[in-house]
Amino acid sequence: MKIKVAKNSGFCFGVKRAVNISLETTKLKEKVVTFGPIIHNPQMVSYLKKCGVGFVNEIDDIVDETVIIRSHGITAQDYKKLLKKRVEIVDATCPIVKKAQDFAKKLTQDGFRLVILGEKNHPEVKALLSYVDDNAIVISGPEKKISLQENQKIGLIAQTTQIEEKFEQLAVRLLKSCKELYVVKTICNATFIRQAETKELAKNVDVLFVVGGKNSANTARLAEIARAENCKTYHIETAAEIEEKSLKNINYLGIAGGASTPDWIIEDVKRRIKKIKKT
Amino acid sequence: MKIKVAKNSGFCFGVKRAVNISLETTKLKEKVVTFGPIIHNPQMVSYLKKCGVGFVNEIDDIVDETVIIRSHGITAQDYKKLLKKRVEIVDATCPIVKKAQDFAKKLTQDGFRLVILGEKNHPEVKALLSYVDDNAIVISGPEKKISLQENQKIGLIAQTTQIEEKFEQLAVRLLKSCKELYVVKTICNATFIRQAETKELAKNVDVLFVVGGKNSANTARLAEIARAENCKTYHIETAAEIEEKSLKNINYLGIAGGASTPDWIIEDVKRRIKKIKKT
Numbered sequence: 001m002k003i004k005v006a007k008n009s010g011f012c013f014g015v016k017r018a019v020n021i022s023l024e025t026t027k028l029k030e031k032v033v034t035f036g037p038i039i040h041n042p043q044m045v046s047y048l049k050k051c052g053v054g055f056v057n058e059i060d061d062i063v064d065e066t067v068i069i070r071s072h073g074i075t076a077q078d079y080k081k082l083l084k085k086r087v088e089i090v091d092a093t094c095p096i097v098k099k100a101q102d103f104a105k106k107l108t109q110d111g112f113r114l115v116i117l118g119e120k121n122h123p124e125v126k127a128l129l130s131y132v133d134d135n136a137i138v139i140s141g142p143e144k145k146i147s148l149q150e151n152q153k154i155g156l157i158a159q160t161t162q163i164e165e166k167f168e169q170l171a172v173r174l175l176k177s178c179k180e181l182y183v184v185k186t187i188c189n190a191t192f193i194r195q196a197e198t199k200e201l202a203k204n205v206d207v208l209f210v211v212g213g214k215n216s217a218n219t220a221r222l223a224e225i226a227r228a229e230n231c232k233t234y235h236i237e238t239a240a241e242i243e244e245k246s247l248k249n250i251n252y253l254g255i256a257g258g259a260s261t262p263d264w265i266i267e268d269v270k271r272r273i274k275k276i277k278k279t
Numbered sequence: 280m281k282i283k284v285a286k287n288s289g290f291c292f293g294v295k296r297a298v299n300i301s302l303e304t305t306k307l308k309e310k311v312v313t314f315g316p317i318i319h320n321p322q323m324v325s326y327l328k329k330c331g332v333g334f335v336n337e338i339d340d341i342v343d344e345t346v347i348i349r350s351h352g353i354t355a356q357d358y359k360k361l362l363k364k365r366v367e368i369v370d371a372t373c374p375i376v377k378k379a380q381d382f383a384k385k386l387t388q389d390g391f392r393l394v395i396l397g398e399k400n401h402p403e404v405k406a407l408l409s410y411v412d413d414n415a416i417v418i419s420g421p422e423k424k425i426s427l428q429e430n431q432k433i434g435l436i437a438q439t440t441q442i443e444e445k446f447e448q449l450a451v452r453l454l455k456s457c458k459e460l461y462v463v464k465t466i467c468n469a470t471f472i473r474q475a476e477t478k479e480l481a482k483n484v485d486v487l488f489v490v491g492g493k494n495s496a497n498t499a500r501l502a503e504i505a506r507a508e509n510c511k512t513y514h515i516e517t518a519a520e521i522e523e524k525s526l527k528n529i530n531y532l533g534i535a536g537g538a539s540t541p542d543w544i545i546e547d548v549k550r551r552i553k554k555i556k557k558t
Contacts, residue, residue, distance in 0.1 A: 172450070172451060181462045182460075185459065
C-alpha cells in the first residue's frame with residue numbers, strides 16, 4: 001500500500017505563530033491563559049495545558065494571568081474588557097485577520113463606505129464589525145442584494161476564508177455604482193491551496209484520512225471536499241480512531257490535515273497505519 | 280423631410296464651463312488670453328476673440344494678460360512656467376480632467392503605484408504624467424503587457440475618454456496581482472452617451488451631418504461611428520458647407536454635434552437645411 005500525505009497539511013502560518021507565541025510566553029510568565037482555545041484542536045490544547053498554557057472561556061474568569069489573544073482574534077468589546085482587567089495581553093491574532101481589522105477601521109475613518117464579503121454570523125466578521133461600530137455592509141456573495149447610495153467611496157474587504165473569484169466579481173459589481181473603490185485583499189490563500197490539494201489527493205487514492213479537530217470548521221470542510229470526489233473519507237482526530245478494517249484492500253491511501261492539526265498527530269496517524277499493515 | 284438632432288449634441292459640461300469662465304473673465308479684466316485655443320472649434324474661438332478673449336500658443340507670448348487655462352488642462356511644467364510669469368491665472372480645466380490629475384498626485388503621494396489606462400501620447404495623459412514626474416505605468420488596454428512587482432499597492436485611474444468596460448477589465452486583472460487596489464473612476468460618460476446616440480441616429484436616417492471643428496478629435500470620431508453604420512455622413516464646421524445636392528431624395532436627415540460645437544452653429548445648420556428644402 002502506498003501512503004501519500006497532502007503537502008500543505010497541518011498548521012497554517014497564523015496557527016503556527018500563535019502556538020509559538022504561547023510556548024514562548026509560558027517560558028517568561030508564570031500564569032498564562034488563552035481567551036478561548038488557542039486553536040480548534042483538543043490534542044493541541046491539552047499539550048499546551050501541560051506546557052503551562054491554560055484557557056478560559058469568559059473574561060470574568062481571568063484573575064491576574066497573562067492573556068493570549070488567539071489566532072482567530074477577538075471583538076473590540078472583548079478587547080476593551082481585557083484592557084479594563086489590567087492584565088498583560090499578548091496578541092497572537094493571525095496577521096492576516098489583523099490586517100482585515102486594521103483596514104476596516106482605516107477605510108471607515110477615511111470616509112469609505114465599508115463592504116465586507118463574508119458570513120454575517122461568522123466570529124471573524126462579527127469581530128470586523130465590532131471595530132467599525134457595526135457601520136458596514138456585509139454581503140455573502142456577489143449576486144446578493146445590496147443597497148448602496150450612488151457615487152460613494154467604497155472600501156471592500158473580505159473575511160479571510162472567502163473565495164477570491166467571488167471577491168473579484170463583487171469588486172466589479174461595486175465598481176459600476178461608485179466613484180471610488182478601494183479594494184484590500186484580505187483573503188488568505190493557504191485555505192484554498194490546502195483545499196485544492198485535498199481534492200486532487202481524493203481523486204487519486206482509495207481512502208482518505210482527514211486529520212483534525214471535530215470542532216475545526218476548516219478540517220470538516222476538507223472531508224466534505226474529499227467526499228464530493230466520491231472518495232471513502234474518514235475525519236479523525238487521532239491515530240487511535242483508525243479501525244483496522246478500514247485499511248483492507250487498499251492500494252493507495254491519503255492523509256490530509258487541517259490548518260489547526262499539529263504535525264505530530266499527522267505523523268502518528270501515518271505510523272499507526274504502517275503498523276497495522278505490517279501486522 | 281424629417282430632421283432629427285441628436286439629444287446630446289453640442290457643448291459638454293466642461294466646455295460649457297470653460298466658455299462661461301472666459302466670458303465672465305473678460306467682463307472683469309481688460310486683457311484676457313487663453314493658453315491654446317479654449318476649445319477645438321474655430322468659430323467659437325473667433326467669437327471669443329470678438330468678445331475680448333484672445334489666445335496664445337506659447338507661454339513666452341504672454342506679457343501681462345490674465346491667462347485662462349483651457350478645459351483640456353495643462354502640464355505641471357507649463358503651470359510652473361505660468362506661475363513664473365507672475366500673471367493672473369484663471370483655471371478653466373474641466374473638473375473631471377482636474378480630478379484625474381489630483382488623484383494621480385494623491386495616489387502617488389500615498390505610496391500607490393500609479394497605473395493609467397490611456398494613450399501615452401494623448402495630451403491629457405501627458406499632463407497626468409507631468410504631475411507625478413512621469414512615475415506611472417500607462418497602458419492602452421486591459422490585454423496589453425504590463426510589468427508590475429508582486430504584492431504592490433496599485434492606484435488605477437483612466438484618461439477621461441476611455442471605455443468603462445476596458446477600465447473594469449483592467450481593474451480585475453490588476454486585482455489578481457496586487458495586495459491593494461484603489462480605483463478612481465475618472466472616465467467621463469458624456470462622450471459615450473453622445474457616441475451611442477450618434478450611432479443610433481445613423482441607423483435611422485438617410486444622411487447625417489456631423490457638426491464641429493475639423494480639429495476636434497471627438498467630432499471626427501462621431502463621423503467615423505456614423506460611417507461605420509453605412510450612413511452617408513458629412514463632417515462640416517458650419518452651415519455654409521452644406522451643398523444643395525446632398526439633400527436630394529432624402530426623407531430622414533440627422534444632425535449631431537461634437538462636445539466643442541456651439542448650439543448656435545447647430546441651429547444655423549438646421550435653419551439652412553430647412554431653407555434649402557423650401558426653395
